[in-house]
Structure formats: structure tokens, C-alpha cells
Amino acid sequence: MAWQDGLGTAQLAIATEPGSPVHVLAGPGTGKTLALMRRVARLLEQGIDPRAILAVSFTRTAARDLREQLQKLGSPGANQVTATTLHSFCFAALLIDAVFQATNRRPRPLLSFEIDQLAHDLKKQFGGKRKVDRLTEAYEAAWARLQHEVAGAPRDPIDVAFEAALLDWLGYHRAMLIGELVPLTLRFIQANPDVNVLPPFQVVLVDEFQDLNKADQALVDALSRTANLTVIGDDNQSIYRFRHANPEGIRVFAATHPGTISHAIEECWRCPPNIVSMSNSLIAHDPSARQAALQAQGQRPPATVYVVQHRSLEDEADALAAFIDRYLTENPDLPPGQVLVLSTRRIFGNAIRDQLIRRHRNAMSFFWEDALKSDAAAEGFCLLTLLVDLNDRAAYRAWLGLSVDDGNRAGYARVRAHAMEHDLEPLAVCERLSDAQLEIPYTTKVIERHRLLKERLTDLAGLQGRPLVDALWPEGNPETPTIRLAAATVAVGHEDAESLRNELVSVITQPELPDSSGDVIRVMSLHKSKGLTADLVVVAGCVSGALPTVDKGLPEAEQDAFMKEQRRLFYVAITRAKTTMVLSSVTRLPLGVALRSNIPPAGIFARNGERYARLVASPFIDELGPAAPPTIDGGEWRARLNI
Numbered sequence: 001m002a003w004q005d006g007l008g009t010a011q012l013a014i015a016t017e018p019g020s021p022v023h024v025l026a027g028p029g030t031g032k033t034l035a036l037m038r039r040v041a042r043l044l045e046q047g048i049d050p051r052a053i054l055a056v057s058f059t060r061t062a063a064r065d066l067r068e069q070l071q072k073l074g075s076p077g078a079n080q081v082t083a084t085t086l087h088s089f090c091f092a093a094l095l096i097d098a099v100f101q102a103t104n105r106r107p108r109p110l111l112s113f114e115i116d117q118l119a120h121d122l123k124k125q126f127g128g129k130r131k132v133d134r135l136t137e138a139y140e141a142a143w144a145r146l147q148h149e150v151a152g153a154p155r156d157p158i159d160v161a162f163e164a165a166l167l168d169w170l171g172y173h174r175a176m177l178i179g180e181l182v183p184l185t186l187r188f189i190q191a192n193p194d195v196n197v198l199p200p201f202q203v204v205l206v207d208e209f210q211d212l213n214k215a216d217q218a219l220v221d222a223l224s225r226t227a228n229l230t231v232i233g234d235d236n237q238s239i240y241r242f243r244h245a246n247p248e249g250i251r252v253f254a255a256t257h258p259g260t261i262s263h264a265i266e267e268c269w270r271c272p273p274n275i276v277s278m279s280n281s282l283i284a285h286d287p288s289a290r291q292a293a294l295q296a297q298g299q300r301p302p303a304t305v306y307v308v309q310h311r312s313l314e315d316e317a318d319a320l321a322a323f324i325d326r327y328l329t330e331n332p333d334l335p336p337g338q339v340l341v342l343s344t345r346r347i348f349g350n351a352i353r354d355q356l357i358r359r360h361r362n363a364m365s366f367f368w369e370d371a372l373k374s375d376a377a378a379e380g381f382c383l384l385t386l387l388v389d390l391n392d393r394a395a396y397r398a399w400l401g402l403s404v405d406d407g408n409r410a411g412y413a414r415v416r417a418h419a420m421e422h423d424l425e426p427l428a429v430c431e432r433l434s435d436a437q438l439e440i441p442y443t444t445k446v447i448e449r450h451r452l453l454k455e456r457l458t459d460l461a462g463l464q465g466r467p468l469v470d471a472l473w474p475e476g477n478p479e480t481p482t483i484r485l486a487a488a489t490v491a492v493g494h495e496d497a498e499s500l501r502n503e504l505v506s507v508i509t510q511p512e513l514p515d516s517s518g519d520v521i522r523v524m525s526l527h528k529s530k531g532l533t534a535d536l537v538v539v540a541g542c543v544s545g546a547l548p549t550v551d552k553g554l555p556e557a558e559q560d561a562f563m564k565e566q567r568r569l570f571y572v573a574i575t576r577a578k579t580t581m582v583l584s585s586v587t588r589l590p591l592g593v594a595l596r597s598n599i600p601p602a603g604i605f606a607r608n609g610e611r612y613a614r615l616v617a618s619p620f621i622d623e624l625g626p627a628a629p630p631t632i633d634g635g636e637w638r639a640r641l642n643i
Helices: 009-016 034-043 060-071 087-097 110-124 129-140 157-172 178-191 215-224 271-282 313-330 344-357 375-388 393-401 405-421 426-434 443-462 465-472 482-493 497-509 554-575 591-596 620-624 634-641
Strands: 023-024 053-057 082-085 202-207 228-233 261-265 304-310 339-345 364-365 521-525 534-540 577-586 586-589 604-605 610-614
Touching: 009 034, 023 053, 023 591, 034 060, 034 202, 034 228, 053 060, 060 082, 087 178, 087 215, 110 129, 110 157, 110 375, 110 393, 129 157, 157 534, 178 215, 202 215, 215 375, 228 620, 261 610, 271 304, 271 554, 271 620, 304 313, 304 497, 304 634, 313 344, 313 534, 313 577, 313 610, 313 634, 339 344, 344 364, 344 521, 344 534, 375 393, 375 443, 375 465, 375 482, 375 497, 393 426, 393 443, 393 591, 405 426, 426 443, 443 465, 465 482, 465 497, 465 591, 482 497, 521 610, 534 554, 554 591, 554 620, 586 591
Parallel strands: 023 228, 023 261, 053 082, 053 202, 202 228, 304 577, 339 521, 339 534, 364 521, 534 577
Antiparallel strands: 586 610, 604 610
């Protein structure tokens, strides 16, 4: 295939642009990644060494897509181009140049439940767990919370104190945050400009630039200081504000990079005209958003779109599963991977998955971020880690704090202080406490957790593969289905505890989703749908409180910013669809389920002795404009379609 074949006018202009830096604003489904890859093909044809080309994106799924696109090019050397995420790139660079050793850091990533214990240990000093979480996010963005701030060392006294305390905790527990890979690399090269940590590249291409925070952007600038740079993305798809990625990053790129050549792609190749119209109407409700409307391809038929409201979670799951089942039956040549179920909360998505499985459909939930959310799931992972290394301090700290109020913060602080004073492992201190060889006040709960650990490890001794998984996460426990499924799948090729643990870390922290040609119906969060495409897209749980989710305790300006980002998130979701789309909501949930799922009710009512949360449809549905169909009752919808 010639690199210019099949390109539209805008894509061709981007592929052939000789200058640098190149800045491209492109909406969903406009072929922006195609333009990026054809630019690579042209450069390879002109004789650029493929090993001198770096293509980066924010997620592993997007990076995988870049690699697949490169393989399809057929250009000589395309398989030698480096296509990766920034985090993976930094990890490799730091390992090769021994920066971890130079900075006295260990490349052992913390998992979510271990970070929770870190927050417990620091919360008294820094005003509570939520403030610790926010300070941690700012640290991972190299303290550049806003686009105009400079990524680097902290300046605010609270930030300075927090970074010192955080690094002390991480250093002692021989661990690191996955999110600090980029700022750690950035800080090292800023402090050591003559040390060649970063490989020299002639060409740097960045996809989904709007997903990068200021630290990521600063690293891109460092990588491309003497390289031809292309950045491409869409500010209207900026959905990672929690890590301080702001839509302004790509909006102001030309102003902050003199000599920039800017391009725009506006024609949507993916979505039918009515979905294009709905997405334009939605984003137009944000006056601060870029109002360059998507353009639909001419003569393309409209999508089939349904907006449905159901009485309960069970009604929604059963009706949507029935619709999907019938859709695949009527389209036998369509791979199940062309069905994408997006859910505002895992309770909605997992309920649909379960109903699909009952209909003998292969459906899988990819809410991996929740895999270790329950104490039972986290305890199993702690045991697996400690089977591999009994002196893994982060896992041991987590074990002592799980299932205990306040994470056993005070008791563990006393154990750690004694361990540091006498050059002992925390586990060794607890062993002495357990055997009454040592007394430390107020450590009773710590000792109880230590004794339980010894019992559990004894029971697990010698187990491998599936028997080990069954012992760690027994079948039937409603708190552990996601991690059990992931572990059982991984155990097929990774039987010993160390191999199983290492692969599970990768699966949970950096999941790669199956592509649309597979035989799995994919169920996931709206965030994870970024970059994906499907023939049928179902968005479940479109209720106010879940979409948008806004913390009323935040200042008004912060609430407004979150509202705008949630609108962009819905924009991302609806622009995944190629042919058919269903937007679904429910009118009630059991009150406890709603509160545990962080869905504030519009009202509360009782029925048959049970309390329920009254829910209303997301206000974003009303912003879809005249191209959206009217909402239909779930029962009437099923009757009309005979499902």
C-alpha cells in the first residue's frame, strides 16, 4: 500500500507536512491516527531510521493500536518504530540508565489498596485522606495543576512538606507510584542535563495529546528538542482532569511553541449524521469548548438510536441483554467485539454482563480498576505478594491495615518506628510482639493481623496455578469475582506464585482491551472507551449523579470544571457508535446500592418495607438536540421491538 492511498484532503496535508512542530486538532472518528501513521510511512520512505522514530500515546490500548497501524503500513522498518506509552517509555529509560539506583528508588509499583494505606499513614499530618489523595495526584503531575503552571519541584510549603513525607514513605516501603514515572524522569533530566537518560529521536509523534498533563507535555518537549514533532488530539475529548490533564494543553500548543503549523480535521468517518448532530449539540452546551463542529459524511444513512428508561436495575440489565442478544442473532456475521457496553458504574455494566452470560453470550467486564477494591480481594493479593517475598514492606503494611478501622495507622506507626530504630523489618518486629519477646503499647490489632497472616500463608504453602487462585479468592465470594476471573485466566500460563503475581499486576494496572474483531462483548467504563469503535454501543446507567458525577463539596468553579469534563466524557461515549446506539437510564435503585455506588438520589421512597433512591435521567440526554429521539419506557420499548 502506498502511504498516500485512501487519505482525505486533511489527512494528506498532515502526512505530507514537512515542517515542525505540527499541531492537529481532530474530532472523534476523523482518521487522525491514520494521518499520523501515514506520516510515519512517508518519513520511512524518505530514509529516516525507524529506530529514530518515537510514537507515544497515553493508554496501553492506544499504544497497541499505534503498533498495529504501523504493522499494517507495510513500510520497510515499520516494525522497528518505538510505539509505546509515556509511562512504559520512562520505566524502560530509567531501568537502562540505572536512575532508580541513583535516586535510591525501587521500581515496585503500588496497587490501589496499598496507596490507601499510604493515605492512612499521611492523613493526620495533611488534613485527611481526601486531601492526601489530591496532593498525591498533584505530585504525580509534577505539581503543575493548571496548564499555565511549570512542571517541576514543589513551591507551596504544604506541597514541599507533602513531597518529603511521601518520598519518605515510598523510600521506606521500597515502592513507587505508577503515576510518578514521568515526573521522576522529568525531574532527573532537569537536575542532570548532561546525563543522556533519554534516547535521541529524529521524529516524535504524540497521539491523544489532550490526555497529557503538564509534566507529560514537558517530557515530550524534552524528547523532541532536536526532533520533528507532531501532536494530535481533541480538546473536546479531554477526560483526565483527575490527573491534571486539561483541554487547554492542546488548545494553547501553537501559542507556546513558536513556528507551529496547525491543521484541523472535521469530517467524521465513523459516526452517522444523526450521532454527529447529537454530539455537536451536546458539546455546544459548553461555551468554553472549541465549537468547530464535526461534519458528517454525505449520503450516509442515519444510525438507529434509542433513548430508554427502565424502572429498575434488573429491568435495564434484562432488556439491554435481550436487545444485544437479538442484535447479534440478526447480524450473524458481526463479531461480538462489535458490541460495546459502556456503564457509568460497574453495577450497571456487570448486571448486563451477567444477563448476557445467562443468554450464553461471551461477555467480559473490564472494570479492572475495581478488581482490588474490596478488602477480600486486596487481602488475597497481599497474600500472593507475601508468598513471593515475605519482606515486601508495602504488601505487609497493607495486610496490617486491611479490614481494620483507620488502617491500623497508629499501631503500625509504632511498629515502624521500632523497626527503624533497631534496623529490623516490620514483620520481624511483629513476630517478636506475637511471641511476647517484645512489648509495644497499642499494637494489639497489629499483632492479630500478623498472626492471621502466618495462618493463611501456612495454608497456601505449596499451592500453584488454579488451586492457588481458588485458595486466595474462593468461588462464590461476591466481593472478588473480577480479581478471581483475572487470576484464573492468568494462571493458565503462569502457575507459580511469582509469575502469577507479576502478570496480574500488569493486567490490573495496565489492561489491554480485546479489539472489535474478537468474540467478546466488551463491558467497561466510559473512560476506557476512548479510542474504541463498535457497530452497536450501549450506554447504561445514564442517571443524574452518575453522569455527571460532581462533588458538591468542591468550590463552585471546581464543580463547573467537573461538569464540563463529564459532558466531554459523554461526548466520547456517544461518538463510539457506527450503526446503532442505546442510551439507557433507570428510575430507582435500592438506597444502599445507590449510596455505595456514589449516586446521590433525587429523592428517597419506601416500598414493601425497602428504601429506594429515586433517580432521574442524566441532564446531558436533554442536551443532545432535535436529532435525538424521545425517551421511551423500557416496557414499551421491549414490546415494540418484541424482545
